[in-house]
Amino acid sequence: MSIRDGASHTEQAHRSGTEHGLIVSRVAALTRIAMGLLFLWAFADKTFGLGYATGSGNAWINGGSPTRGFLSGVEVGPFAGTLRSWAGAWWADWLFMAGLLGIGAALLVGIGLRLAAITGTLMMLLMWVAEWPLDRITEAGEPTRSTNPLIEYHVIYALVLILLAAISAGHTWGLGHRWEQLTQHRPWLR
Structure with a gap:
């Protein structure tokens, strides 16, 4: 093996690492944009009632509450009563909607990702x-339909953020x- 062959191998490894880094950064960017659109879609649907989760x-904008449907249906856990009492409260609606909009916009544009990660993880x-x-059973004795007690989509979203x-x-x-x-x-x- 000559010196030239060694240099060629090193250059190829560097190029391969650069290509790998480029692919990783692009996949991360696509994931960031997709997560941003996920939050912004929830904001738009709850704001305008696009007929998916919200009629x-x-x-x-028609006087509905973005938190009432979800929080009023909380039937499990040690905080069920507290969370039900928050359903439809003006401050809960505004905080939730500001969170969806702010986190979604930050992710879409690629700014404030630390703050978006903190607030999104809290949400x-x-x-x-x-x-x-x-819990496997609700307060009424019905199955909760929980499929995994720890790793479910909210945990995954927080980890991605x-x-x-x-x-x-x-x-x-x-x-x-x-x-x-x-x-x-x-x-x-940042």
Whole structure:
């Protein structure tokens, strides 16, 4: 093996690592954008009653409550009564909708991913608590339809949000680099 062959192998390994990094960053960017659209879709459906999870009569702009349907149906867990009492409260509606919009917009644009990960994880934790997948039976004695007591979609969403922030997924196909420059003295905003 000559020196030239060794250099060629090193260059090829570097190129392969660069290609791998490019693929990973693009998949992360697609995941970030998809998660952003997921949050924004929930916001739009609850705001305008697009007929998927929310009918037009229950739309927020028509006086409906984005939290009433979900929270009033909480029938399991140690916080069931508290969560039911929050159903339809103006502050719960506004916090929930601001969270959906803010987290979704941050993910879509690729800025504020740390803040989006923190607030999104908190939202997912509260939704996990509301569904309380640890219980198999509701207060009324009906099956909860829980399929896994710990790892369910709210946990996965929270982990994805944390991962996207940790790897700076807003740098690819987003405004992450520019946002870091603007917030260099306020890292908590990144």
